Amino acid sequence: MKIRIPATSANLGPGFDCLGLAIALYNNVQIKPSGYYSVSIRGEGEENIKLKKNNIFVSIFYEVYQELRGKKEPFRFEFENKIPFSRGMGSSSAVIVGAIASAYEMAGLKVDKDAVLNRALVYESHPDNIAPAVYGGFTASLVEDKKVKTIRKPLSSEIKAVMVIPDRSMSTAHSRMQLPKVYSMKNVVYNLSRASVLSAAFMSENWDMLRDASRDCMHEYRRMKQMRELFKVRDVALDCGALMSTLSGSGSSFFNLAKEEDAQRLVVALKSEFEMFRVEEFDFDNNGFEITQS
Amino acid sequence: MKIRIPATSANLGPGFDCLGLAIALYNNVQIKPSGYYSVSIRGEGEENIKLKKNNIFVSIFYEVYQELRGKKEPFRFEFENKIPFSRGMGSSSAVIVGAIASAYEMAGLKVDKDAVLNRALVYESHPDNIAPAVYGGFTASLVEDKKVKTIRKPLSSEIKAVMVIPDRSMSTAHSRMQLPKVYSMKNVVYNLSRASVLSAAFMSENWDMLRDASRDCMHEYRRMKQMRELFKVRDVALDCGALMSTLSGSGSSFFNLAKEEDAQRLVVALKSEFEMFRVEEFDFDNNGFEITQS
Numbered sequence: 001m002k003i004r005i006p007a008t009s010a011n012l013g014p015g016f017d018c019l020g021l022a023i024a025l026y027n028n029v030q031i032k033p034s035g036y037y038s039v040s041i042r043g044e045g046e047e048n049i050k051l052k053k054n055n056i057f058v059s060i061f062y063e064v065y066q067e068l069r070g071k072k073e074p075f076r077f078e079f080e081n082k083i084p085f086s087r088g089m090g091s092s093s094a095v096i097v098g099a100i101a102s103a104y105e106m107a108g109l110k111v112d113k114d115a116v117l118n119r120a121l122v123y124e125s126h127p128d129n130i131a132p133a134v135y136g137g138f139t140a141s142l143v144e145d146k147k148v149k150t151i152r153k154p155l156s157s158e159i160k161a162v163m164v165i166p167d168r169s170m171s172t173a174h175s176r177m178q179l180p181k182v183y184s185m186k187n188v189v190y191n192l193s194r195a196s197v198l199s200a201a202f203m204s205e206n207w208d209m210l211r212d213a214s215r216d217c218m219h220e221y222r223r224m225k226q227m228r229e230l231f232k233v234r235d236v237a238l239d240c241g242a243l244m245s246t247l248s249g250s251g252s253s254f255f256n257l258a259k260e261e262d263a264q265r266l267v268v269a270l271k272s273e274f275e276m277f278r279v280e281e282f283d284f285d286n287n288g289f290e291i292t293q294s
Numbered sequence: 295m296k297i298r299i300p301a302t303s304a305n306l307g308p309g310f311d312c313l314g315l316a317i318a319l320y321n322n323v324q325i326k327p328s329g330y331y332s333v334s335i336r337g338e339g340e341e342n343i344k345l346k347k348n349n350i351f352v353s354i355f356y357e358v359y360q361e362l363r364g365k366k367e368p369f370r371f372e373f374e375n376k377i378p379f380s381r382g383m384g385s386s387s388a389v390i391v392g393a394i395a396s397a398y399e400m401a402g403l404k405v406d407k408d409a410v411l412n413r414a415l416v417y418e419s420h421p422d423n424i425a426p427a428v429y430g431g432f433t434a435s436l437v438e439d440k441k442v443k444t445i446r447k448p449l450s451s452e453i454k455a456v457m458v459i460p461d462r463s464m465s466t467a468h469s470r471m472q473l474p475k476v477y478s479m480k481n482v483v484y485n486l487s488r489a490s491v492l493s494a495a496f497m498s499e500n501w502d503m504l505r506d507a508s509r510d511c512m513h514e515y516r517r518m519k520q521m522r523e524l525f526k527v528r529d530v531a532l533d534c535g536a537l538m539s540t541l542s543g544s545g546s547s548f549f550n551l552a553k554e555e556d557a558q559r560l561v562v563a564l565k566s567e568f569e570m571f572r573v574e575e576f577d578f579d580n581n582g583f584e585i586t587q588s
């Protein structure tokens with residue numbers, strides 16, 4: 001079997017731990033029955049020898065597989081990773097979702113997207129990246145009784161993602177530690193109102209509302225202070241046609257959304273300002289993970 | 295001229311100060327040029343003699359009218375108030391919105407809904423009631439640079455409001471003072487995720503999602519403690535077919551949303567449990583304030 005899992009961008013500004021969307025940049029994994037266990041990695045992580053021995057995808061895969069089949073069996077895993085590591089583009093969620101879905105498939109069971117998502121919550125406590133990795137499109141999610149409830153909306157081909165991917169990472173754990181323990185009512189209402197309107201804007205394709213609705217006062221500023229160029233990334237993006245410009249997950253990447261006709265101009269403007277950063281236009285993904293036989 | 299302004303229910307659980315919707319229960323006001331200033335009140339407030347002398351509608355009307363026309367002129371104001379006072383059903387917002395819109399109309403100017411809403415923000419700092427009073431339907435709103443930005447969605451005739459209106463009020467100011475000054479990250483994410491999903495649910499008419507998405511951990515519990523019967527109102531409502539059941543604004547009314555075919559059963563169940571409370575089914579309003587000549 002082969003599985004591909006999309007990159008994702010979470011938070012989208014005010015939607016801390018609940019809003020996300022899927023980007024058409026994929027990790028591909030091929031899994032085959034084999035006489036012995038083996039791993040090969042191409043793309044992101046191929047230079048890291050540890051990833052062959054201590055591979056999170058493989059660990060989760062076998063944990064779930066064993067649960068479903070009552071035993072382990074040897075497989076060959078071939079990874080072709082396109083989603084950058086530790087850049088806030090959902091590489092961990094892609095690994096988790098991909099491993100669980102693959103385990104169901106290799107165990108000969110129906111791969112139910114809701115079941116995969118709820119199981120993914122065991123490994124990743126927030127649904128903001130795992131939900132779009134499973135379903136694709138824009139997703140608003142909540143967790144109730146250890147189950148994820150998601151509303152999704154396919155993303156129009158009229159809009160594109162322009163990602164700015166820095167040459168270095170920001171640690172998610174460190175990044176989260178920077179955040180205040182408590183928030184004032186005023187700040188809560190700031191994010192609450194914007195996340196609600198942002199959600200409504202994606203549902204109704206009201207692109208003009210994205211700019212005001214994507215502002216955050218809870219986490220971005222403190223995180224972006226770790227990499228001050230990001231403030232300028234946002235300024236340039238919003239000046240050059242981005243409809244919204246938000247820290248992708250906990251960073252370091254920046255997510256910009258633009259109309260199709262503005263996206264390349266935005267890429268050129270950002271590339272010329274930030275030569276050391278990778279700047280690339282992507283389509284959105286509306287399918288989430290997909291399994292094929294071959 | 296005549297104007298009618300709908301009742302509104304705000305917060306809808308987690309959407310503190312930003313989500314609201316309009317209910318087909320109206321205050322009607324007729325304003326006529328007259329040789330001298332006079333006021334008559336029927337319905338809610340008719341027994342309160344102070345409301346004739348010190349009338350907020352009239353004060354705001356003249357403040358705006360004088361600004362637009364440069365002078366005051368005598369009018370006769372005839373109020374027919376159906377929206378209960380101090381019950382969390384948007385009677386203050388109806389007064390503010392109605393007064394501003396009437397002032398524009400009587401000054402001979404075009405009544406622009408956006409302008410009325412932004413002006414209303416001067417008298418009521420949160421947009422959760424004034425936005426649906428202006429536009430009708432479901433509204434998600436934010437405030438940026440002293441302007442309200444709203445996304446609205448008409449409410450289907452498949453669903454109805456069942457209001458439980460207690461025989462006594464809870465003070466909004468007191469009610470707000472009961473609330474914590476700060477909120478933990480966990481509680482913020484609880485409401486943030488639910489308000490986002492609730493907004494998406496109304497936009498996509500995903501009624502099955504309302505129940506989980508309408509839960510709140512910021513304000514309802516502390517407010518409802520002032521009138522403990524309200525906990526039972528919710529239990530009965532959710533047991534008898536309500537899709538969601540939330541404190542209306544800062545109380546004391548309870549807002550329940552039900553499918554058309556379940557609404558009357560819900561009314562009967564609530565009436566039999568809460569004999570002292572008014573229980574009534576209403577349509578939703580999808581127009582906001584409306585001005586007619588006559």
